[in-house]
Amino acid sequence: MASGNGSNFEAIVQAINTGRLGAEIPLLVVNNKNCGAQQRADRFGIHLEVVDHRSYPNREALDRQLVSLFQSHQVDVVVMAGWMRIVTDVLVKAFPERLVNIHPSLLPSFRGLDAVGQALKAGVSISGCTVHIVTTELDAGPILAQAAVPVFATDNHDSLAKRVQQQEHVLLPATLQQNAHRWRQG
Numbered sequence: 001m002a003s004g005n006g007s008n009f010e011a012i013v014q015a016i017n018t019g020r021l022g023a024e025i026p027l028l029v030v031n032n033k034n035c036g037a038q039q040r041a042d043r044f045g046i047h048l049e050v051v052d053h054r055s056y057p058n059r060e061a062l063d064r065q066l067v068s069l070f071q072s073h074q075v076d077v078v079v080m081a082g083w084m085r086i087v088t089d090v091l092v093k094a095f096p097e098r099l100v101n102i103h104p105s106l107l108p109s110f111r112g113l114d115a116v117g118q119a120l121k122a123g124v125s126i127s128g129c130t131v132h133i134v135t136t137e138l139d140a141g142p143i144l145a146q147a148a149v150p151v152f153a154t155d156n157h158d159s160l161a162k163r164v165q166q167q168e169h170v171l172l173p174a175t176l177q178q179n180a181h182r183w184r185q186g
């Protein structure tokens with residue numbers, strides 16, 4: 001699942017293509033038509049579904065549609081690779097322990113929106129990224145893995161976000177691979 005640029009989605013695709021991650025991607029879901037992630041899916045020939053949150057009366061209805069799509073594609077694990085929507089227990093309960101998110105801070109610090117901005121504002125000298133299991137409490141589920149990133153006095157939002165993302169692109173596929181045995185069916 002992705003909402004924007006899709007660089008983490010591409011990192012997963014590249015990890016699969018280079019043999020670092022034993023997985024298949026049956027589909028990518030985006031909520032913003034023509035976002036960067038969609039263009040990347042087109043480029044890699046990955047099946048795409050646009051599920052626009054604006055077409056649903058509430059979060060639960062959106063999540064019901066997502067669950068139905070994932071089940072019809074026999075999905076084992078759902079990765080929120082920059083899915084910028086709050087999910088409900090409809091999705092969480094359909095994929096218990098199988099819904100994974102990447103967040104651009106060292107959780108439990110800086111939950112929610114603009115974690116990079118929050119870290120800069122707080123003046124921390126180390127930030128990073130976290131891969132965690134999603135629960136209904138925002139950015140608070142069990143942590144699977146983290147990577148630390150230094151924050152320099154000269155950093156601005158762009159420079160820190162870029163450094164964090166470089167680590168995300170390594171951490172997310174590696175964490176999926178490390179946990180794959182838990183998620184394999186049969």
Ligand code: GRF
Nearest residue numbers: 005006007008082102103104
């Ligand atoms: C990443 O920084 C991720 O931590 C956050 O959303 C961003 C998505 O970036 N959840 P991209 O679309 O993968 O480039």
